[in-house]
Amino acid sequence: MLAGIWKVARFEYRRVVFRKRFLLVLLTPLLILLFSALAGFASVAFLVNTTPIGYVDLTGKLILPVVQTEDTGRFSQSVAVLPFADEASGRAAVEDEHIQALYVVAPDYFQTGQVRMVAKRVPSENAGNAMERFLRRNLVADQPPDTAERLLAGPIIRFIRQDQLTGRPNEQGFLKIILAAVFSFLFLIILSITSGYMLTAVIDEKTNRTVEILITSVSSMQLMTGKILGNLAVGVTQLLVWGSVPILGVSLAAVLSPALVNAIWDGSLIFVSLGLSALAVLLFAALLTALGASVTESREAQQVSAIMTLLFILPVFFMQQIMLQPHSALVMILSILPPTAPMTMPVLMAVTQVPVWQIGLSFGLLTLSAAGALWLASYAFRRGMLQYDKRLHLRDLFQRKGRGQ
Amino acid sequence: MSVIEVNQISKSFGSMKAVDDVSFSVERGEIFGLLGPNGAGKTTSIRIMLDIYKPDSGTVSLLGGAVNEDTKKRIGYLPEERGLYQDIPLETCLLYLASLKGISRPEARERLQQYLERFDLAQYRKKKVKELSKGMQQKAQLIATLIHQPDLIFIDEPFTALDPVNTQMVKDIFRQERERGVTIVMCTHQMHQVEALCDRIALINRGQLVLYGKLADIRRQYATQAVMVRSLLPLPAALPGVASQEVQNGETRLHLVEGVTADQLLHTLVAHNISLERFAVAAPSLEEIFIQVVNEEAN
Numbered sequence: 237m238l239a240g241i242w243k244v245a246r247f248e249y250r251r252v253v254f255r256k257r258f259l260l261v262l263l264t265p266l267l268i269l270l271f272s273a274l275a276g277f278a279s280v281a282f283l284v285n286t287t288p289i290g291y292v293d294l295t296g297k298l299i300l301p302v303v304q305t306e307d308t309g310r311f312s313q314s315v316a317v318l319p320f321a322d323e324a325s326g327r328a329a330v331e332d333e334h335i336q337a338l339y340v341v342a343p344d345y346f347q348t349g350q351v352r353m354v355a356k357r358v359p360s361e362n363a364g365n366a367m368e369r370f371l372r373r374n375l376v377a378d379q380p381p382d383t384a385e386r387l388l389a390g391p392i393i394r395f396i397r398q399d400q401l402t403g404r405p406n407e408q409g410f411l412k413i414i415l416a417a418v419f420s421f422l423f424l425i426i427l428s429i430t431s432g433y434m435l436t437a438v439i440d441e442k443t444n445r446t447v448e449i450l451i452t453s454v455s456s457m458q459l460m461t462g463k464i465l466g467n468l469a470v471g472v473t474q475l476l477v478w479g480s481v482p483i484l485g486v487s488l489a490a491v492l493s494p495a496l497v498n499a500i501w502d503g504s505l506i507f508v509s510l511g512l513s514a515l516a517v518l519l520f521a522a523l524l525t526a527l528g529a530s531v532t533e534s535r536e537a538q539q540v541s542a543i544m545t546l547l548f549i550l551p552v553f554f555m556q557q558i559m560l561q562p563h564s565a566l567v568m569i570l571s572i573l574p575p576t577a578p579m580t581m582p583v584l585m586a587v588t589q590v591p592v593w594q595i596g597l598s599f600g601l602l603t604l605s606a607a608g609a610l611w612l613a614s615y616a617f618r619r620g621m622l623q624y625d626k627r628l629h630l631r632d633l634f635q636r637k638g639r640g641q
Numbered sequence: 642m643s644v645i646e647v648n649q650i651s652k653s654f655g656s657m658k659a660v661d662d663v664s665f666s667v668e669r670g671e672i673f674g675l676l677g678p679n680g681a682g683k684t685t686s687i688r689i690m691l692d693i694y695k696p697d698s699g700t701v702s703l704l705g706g707a708v709n710e711d712t713k714k715r716i717g718y719l720p721e722e723r724g725l726y727q728d729i730p731l732e733t734c735l736l737y738l739a740s741l742k743g744i745s746r747p748e749a750r751e752r753l754q755q756y757l758e759r760f761d762l763a764q765y766r767k768k769k770v771k772e773l774s775k776g777m778q779q780k781a782q783l784i785a786t787l788i789h790q791p792d793l794i795f796i797d798e799p800f801t802a803l804d805p806v807n808t809q810m811v812k813d814i815f816r817q818e819r820e821r822g823v824t825i826v827m828c829t830h831q832m833h834q835v836e837a838l839c840d841r842i843a844l845i846n847r848g849q850l851v852l853y854g855k856l857a858d859i860r861r862q863y864a865t866q867a868v869m870v871r872s873l874l875p876l877p878a879a880l881p882g883v884a885s886q887e888v889q890n891g892e893t894r895l896h897l898v899e900g901v902t903a904d905q906l907l908h909t910l911v912a913h914n915i916s917l918e919r920f921a922v923a924a925p926s927l928e929e930i931f932i933q934v935v936n937e938e939a940n
Contacts, residue, residue: 240710240741247737251729445724449785452691452718453741455710 240454244462245469252433252470262477269481285360287336288316289367290326294343298374315366323354330354339367346375412502413559416582419509420551422475423578426517427548429474433467434521435537438528438617460614464521471517505585508595512578515602519574520548522609529617551579562588572598574605642705644669644793644824650689650699652682659685660696661848667841672815672825674839674856676832678935682848683828684721687795690826691718704793714743717791719799721828723782727771731762734770735785742789749788756784760810775802783811787818794818797828812838832928844931846938852930860924863933866897867923868906873916880913882906894923 252258291298318335320326326338337355342348351371353359376384438460441447450459523544528537551558551570558567562584570580571590577598584590643666652660660682667673677683688694690701692708704712726734732753739749757763760780765773773781779802786794799815800808815825815838829835835842835856842859844852852859870876871892878886882901887894897906903922910917925933 237710243737243740247740251726440726441724444727445720445722446726447724448688448693448720448722449718449724449738450741451693452716453713453738 237455237458240458241462241465244454244459245466248437248463248466249469249473252467253473258470262474265478266481284362285336286315286362288318288334289337289339289359289363290318290320290329290335291339291341291367291370292320292323292326293341295341295345297346298341298371299377315360315363317366317370327354330356336360336363341371412505412586413583415502415505416509416586419506419513419582420579423513423516424549424552425478426471426475426513427520427545430468430471430517430521431524431541431545433470434464434524435528435541437463437467438525439537442529456618457614460525460617461610464518464525464610464613468517468521502585505582508585509578509582512581512598512602515599515606516548516575516578519602519606519609520544522606522613526609526613526616529613529619548575549579551576551583554580555583558583559587568594572601574602577602643667643702644704645673645690645826646700646702647686647690648700648702650686650696650701652685652689652694652696658848660689660845662699663845663848663850664699665843665850665853667824667826669824670819670822671840672819672827672838674835674842675826675828675845676830676835676842676931677845681845683845684797686845687797687826687828691716691795714789715792717786717789717794717796719782719786719794719796721797723779725770725778725781725785728769730767731770731773731781732757732766735781735788738785739788742791744789752788752790753784756788760784760807776804776807779803780807783814787814792823794823794825795828796825798830799827800829800831800834808834832926832931836927842927844934846935851934851938856927859930860927863925863930865923865925866899866901868895868897868903869893869919869921869923870895870910870917871919873918876915877913880906881909892919 318329320329320338323338323340326335326340329335330338333356337353337359340352340354342350342352345351351367372388373384376387379387441450454462524537524541527540527544554566554570557564558570558580561567567580567584570576571584571594581590581595581598645665645667647663647665649662649664650660651658651662663682663686675683675686685694689696690703690708692701701708704715706712725731726737735753736746736749739753740746744752754763757766760783762773762777762780762784765777770778770781783799786796799811803811812834815827818825827835827839839856841855842852843850869889869892876886876893876895880886880895882898882905883895884898885896887896895906897903907920910920
């Protein structure tokens with residue numbers, strides 16, 4: 237049994253992967269990414285202006301020193317903020333281009349917030365940011381240090397379910413949403429990669445008439461399982477190659493900023509995301525294979541698969557509601573339904589506490605659905621395999637007598 | 642024990658009865674012809690035998706039992722609907738199909754080399770299948786059927802797309818396989834190939850078995866009271882014991898009066914000093930029998 241599955245899976249994998257076309261598909265996004273990264277670096281390098289800025293304090297109350305950011309190097313955005321005794325000396329510095337802008341803080345600044353800028357041309361964004369940071373720090377200078385830091389950090393939104401007030405609050409909610417979004421993005425990618433391979437996998441055999449030869453060598457279950465696993469392996473290969481870029485990025489971040497990685501890392505979220513995604517991809521693949529077994533042309537299958545894909549990515553359209561109303565009935569349903577669970581649950585876990593039963597139900601339904609879809613794929617294949625030029629209708633699939641039972 | 646035992650199988654698709662209570666057996670080491678007009682139920686019968694379809698009723702025993710994963714490894718099948726993977730090299734395609742039949746890769750490679758040379762395809766092994774001609778693909782398909790040295794072979798129209806040279810080569814291979822003890826079930830509309838190869842036949846029409854047995858017995862059964870004669874000079878218009886004469890392709894078919902035997906006619910011709918080049922009992926061709934039986938069924 238396993239030997240047959242292995243041979244089919246190996247052949248399916250090699251048939252796709254060891255071709256020039258696959259290499260092209262594999263490398264194109266990486267090249268696009270590389271090009272985008274280079275373009276991004278170039279734009280930063282050319283658009284960021286690190287020439288110092290100056291200020292004249294007419295209030296006489298800006299007492300805190302200028303705090304420089306720590307970033308340095310070729311792409312550093314830090315701008316030195318230099319004090320000037322009067323506007324005339326500052327203007328002279330602007331004229332000589334020693335500074336890119338002079339900010340004149342009005343005497344009634346603390347009442348009106350008025351600041352006047354003198355510059356030969358519009359200063360860079362990082363210049364304005366540096367001045368703003370300097371002024372903000374001075375505005376909270378009279379507060380205790382903790383309060384001042386808190387005021388500068390801005391609001392932190394925290395969702396806590398009423399029935400789980402003792403649970404773990406999501407201190408790093410925003411970062412975890414990013415983590416959940418990364419998993420959702422990976423899920424989307426693998427869905428789109430897999431769909432093409434799965435559809436053509438079975439249609440190929442129907443088109444090239446190899447079905448009868450195969451089915452007199454291995455069982456339909458061996459054939460379908462081997463095909464699904466082989467094509468999933470192709471998708472995983474593609475994902476691993478493409479995923480190597482973000483993995484490298486995360487590794488680099490871990491080296492540079494372990495604290496950031498610790499803040500993002502959430503074992504249960506990662507486990508649930510990976511588990512649900514794996515099951516959902518299997519479900520998606522099996523459904524597509526069943527679809528491929530029941531139609532006669534790949535174009536026809538692609539149209540139906542587009543609708544099926546839409547069902548799996550439905551949570552994208554409700555992402556705002558998932559984040560802002562995580563306890564609504566709609567969000568709960570999305571987190572439990574097999575096709576929508578993999579994209580909904582991770583985001584839900586990032587913004588709120590999700591009961592264990594809800595996660596368990598999600599896993600259970602998805603497992604049952606995936607197993608059912610595998611059976612359906614094998615059954616549809618057996619029913620539809622010899623209907624070379626005919627579409628297999630639902631009624632044909634479930635009637636008692638028919639071709640290839 | 643018979644290699645194939647088909648016992649009262651029936652199969653319907655909706656209201657159409659494709660196979661109706663068909664029974665026959667095939668012995669080890671024979672080439673068995675499964676014949677019938679288009680849509681008679683031959684391919685459905687083969688698919689039932691191979692467990693692609695389940696019969697509505699009846700049983701099939703192949704190589705001593707029901708078809709299972711081990712049995713499949715001992716069967717070679719060239720289906721009516723031909724097909725190979727088009728976008729991969731010929732060698733890769735055939736090695737994959739061989740591996741599904743359970744033979745090791747080194748052994749498959751060795752046998753493939755022999756077959757490719759024999760079928761004059763060795764130089765095309767790295768070519769994609771879709772780049773091969775129809776005849777080459779047909780030969781490649783035959784290799785896929787034979788490479789694992791099966792004990793039982795099902796072949797549906799094996800000579801389609803083959804030129805006379807390759808047809809002869811394939812016939813030789815079938816004969817060699819038969820000598821090796823391999824059983825071959827062959828479906829074809831080329832009756833002269835059946836006459837040349839088959840030991841026994843079954844003729845299916847409208848899903849029912851209408852003729853079954855040894856080819857020689859069937860031809861004898863359908864033999865008419867006639868002899869075929871080729872003489873150096875034209876035959877006399879009236880001959881004792883001859884009811885009528887009919888010229889066919891340079892020979893004369895003499896229809897005998899009832900009760901007159903071929904031996905008696907030969908004596909008569911010799912007595913009349915007629916020089917003969919050929920004298921033979923006029924057995925009907927399989928094609929004639931086929932047409933006669935099918936037409937009788939239609940009427």
